[in-house]
Amino acid sequence: QLQLQESGPGLVTPSETLSLTCAVSGDSIRISHSYYFWSWIRQPPGKGLEWIGTIDYSGTTYSRPSLRSRVAISVDTSKNQLSLKLRSVTASDSAVYYCAREHRDGFNSYIDYWGQGTLVTVSS
Amino acid sequence: SYDLTQPPSVSVSPGQTATINCSGDKLGDRYASWYQQKPGQAPVLVIYRDVRRPSDIPERFSGSTSGDTATLTISGTQAMDEADYFCQAWASTTVFGGGTRLTVL
Numbered sequence: 001q002l003q004l005q006e007s008g009p010g011l012v013t014p015s016e017t018l019s020l021t022c023a024v025s026g027d028s029i030r031i032s033h034s035y036y037f038w039s040w041i042r043q044p045p046g047k048g049l050e051w052i053g054t055i056d057y058s059g060t061t062y063s064r065p066s067l068r069s070r071v072a073i074s075v076d077t078s079k080n081q082l083s084l085k086l087r088s089v090t091a092s093d094s095a096v097y098y099c100a101r102e103h104r105d106g107f108n109s110y111i112d113y114w115g116q117g118t119l120v121t122v123s124s
Numbered sequence: 125s126y127d128l129t130q131p132p133s134v135s136v137s138p139g140q141t142a143t144i145n146c147s148g149d150k151l152g153d154r155y156a157s158w159y160q161q162k163p164g165q166a167p168v169l170v171i172y173r174d175v176r177r178p179s180d181i182p183e184r185f186s187g188s189t190s191g192d193t194a195t196l197t198i199s200g201t202q203a204m205d206e207a208d209y210f211c212q213a214w215a216s217t218t219v220f221g222g223g224t225r226l227t228v229l
Binding site: 039041048049050051054062064065098102103104107108109110111112114115116117 | 155167168172219220221
């Protein structure tokens with residue numbers, strides 16, 4: 001059974017960089033299938049889900065256009081971890097951040113595994 | 125950008141059928157997925173590829189599509205089904221609907 005666990009600071013100062021990691025257990029993050037994507041999704045308090053970005057089997061990253069200039073997603077296969085860095089944060093970046101495994105082939109896309117989420121608050 | 129539209133709220137009586145719609149441009153040419161999220165918990169996949177149900181999801185959950193609208197149907201709704209429901213599709217990026225709060229009265 002695949003399990004994902006996010007970790008990182010719960011409080012980040014405005015204009016600083018938000019850094020999160022996601023520990024993956026139960027399977028290797030070294031992608032064995034081209035249709036598995038490792039993603040970050042966030043949810044501001046009381047609001048809906050917002051896809052941040054993803055990294056595919058080849059290491060290519062894709063991100064939400066509005067966040068593209070600030071987002072970096074990477075994988076550390078030696079630690080079986082996924083990472084997210086979001087630069088120059090503001091209060092609007094406060095949210096619960098989820099890591100997830102997305103299955104995507106053609107127009108067929110769904111997220112079959114989610115981490116439990118970690119709350120990040122941006123405040124001085 | 126691509127948008128998926130859901131009603132903000134739906135109410136249903138216990139034992140009745142709840143339907144939640146999700147509409148988007150040319151959604152019929154894509155596949156819709158649905159997630160259930162209870163307070164303080166991560167979302168759970170309940171429907172994928174429009175109509176398929178994960179093995180651990182009760183049979184009372186079903187999905188369908190018609191034109192550019194995907195629909196999540198919960199038959200014989202139970203109190204435990206009270207939650208937020210989100211639709212999702214892929215349109216060059218992964219897109220979520222705004223979510224629907226299902227209230228079981």
